[in-house]
Amino acid sequence: MKELFDVHCHIIPGVDDGARNLEEAVNMLLMEKKQGVKNIIATPHFRFKMFETDLQTVKKQFALLKREADKLELNLYLGCEFHSTMEMVSMLKKEQVSTMAGSRYVLVEFSGGDSASHIKERVYSLISAGYKPVIAHIERYEALYKQYDFIEELAEMGARMQVNADSIIGKEGFSVKRFCKKLMQYDLLSFVGSDCHDCRERVSRIGEAYAYAAKKLGEDYADRIFITNPYKIINL
Numbered sequence: 001m002k003e004l005f006d007v008h009c010h011i012i013p014g015v016d017d018g019a020r021n022l023e024e025a026v027n028m029l030l031m032e033k034k035q036g037v038k039n040i041i042a043t044p045h046f047r048f049k050m051f052e053t054d055l056q057t058v059k060k061q062f063a064l065l066k067r068e069a070d071k072l073e074l075n076l077y078l079g080c081e082f083h084s085t086m087e088m089v090s091m092l093k094k095e096q097v098s099t100m101a102g103s104r105y106v107l108v109e110f111s112g113g114d115s116a117s118h119i120k121e122r123v124y125s126l127i128s129a130g131y132k133p134v135i136a137h138i139e140r141y142e143a144l145y146k147q148y149d150f151i152e153e154l155a156e157m158g159a160r161m162q163v164n165a166d167s168i169i170g171k172e173g174f175s176v177k178r179f180c181k182k183l184m185q186y187d188l189l190s191f192v193g194s195d196c197h198d199c200r201e202r203v204s205r206i207g208e209a210y211a212y213a214a215k216k217l218g219e220d221y222a223d224r225i226f227i228t229n230p231y232k233i234i235n236l
C-alpha cells in the first residue's frame with residue numbers, strides 16, 4: 001500500500017476549530033489511516049483575532065497526539081496554517097509560529113477576496129526571507145481561481161500550490177473539480193491536503209483524491225503530489 005501524506009489538517013486537539021479533544025483527534029488519525037495516509041503534517045490555524053493559541057500550548061497538545069500517532073504507526077509532524085499578515089516573516093523568525101515540520105515551507109492562507117497584488121506581495125516577502133510558501137487551498141481565492149497565468153507567475157517566483165482533496169473529487173462542485181484537474185494537467189499543483197477538521201463533516205478523503213488523480217493523470221503523477229513532493233518537506 002502507498003504511504004500517502006496529508007499536509008494540511010486540523011487534528012491537534014483543542015487548539016483551533018478542528019479536533020475538540022484527544023478522543024476526536026485519535027478518531028481522525030484512524031480516519032487518515034483508512035485513507036492510506038501514513039504521514040501527517042498537522043496545521044492548526046494561526047489567525048489574529050480568531051486563532052491565537054500560543055505555540056507552547058500547540059506543542060503540548062501536539063506531543064499528546066504524537067504519542068497516539070506512534071501507537072498507530074503514523075508519522076505526525078507539526079506545522080501551521082498561517083493566515084497572511086504583515087507580521088508573518090517576523091513571527092516566523094521569532095519562532096512564534098511553526099513552519100511545516102521544521103522545514104522552510106510555510107502553509108499560508110489568504111482571505112477569499114484578497115487582491116492579486118496583496119497575495120503576490122505576501123508571497124514575495126516570504127520568499128525573500130528564505131521561506132517556501134505553500135498557498136493553502138488555492139481554489140478558494142477569487143484572485144487565483146482559474147487564473148492560470150497568475151498561478152504560474154507565483155509558481156515561478158517559488159510559491160507552491162495546495163488544493164484540498166475534497167475539491168479534487170468534486171465535493172465542492174463541478175467547476176472546482178475541473179479547475180483542480182486543469183491545475184494537475186498544467187503541472188501547477190504541488191500538494192494536496194485534506195483540511196479535515198473532524199470525522200463528520202470536514203473529513204479526510206486523501207485516499208479517494210489519490211485514486212482519482214492516479215486514474216486521470218497516471219500513478220506516477222499522483223505519487224508526485226501525494227508522496228514525493230511532501231516527502232521533500234520532511235526531509236529538508
Ligand SMILES: [Fe+2]
Nearest residue numbers: 008009081195
Ligand atoms: Fe485549513
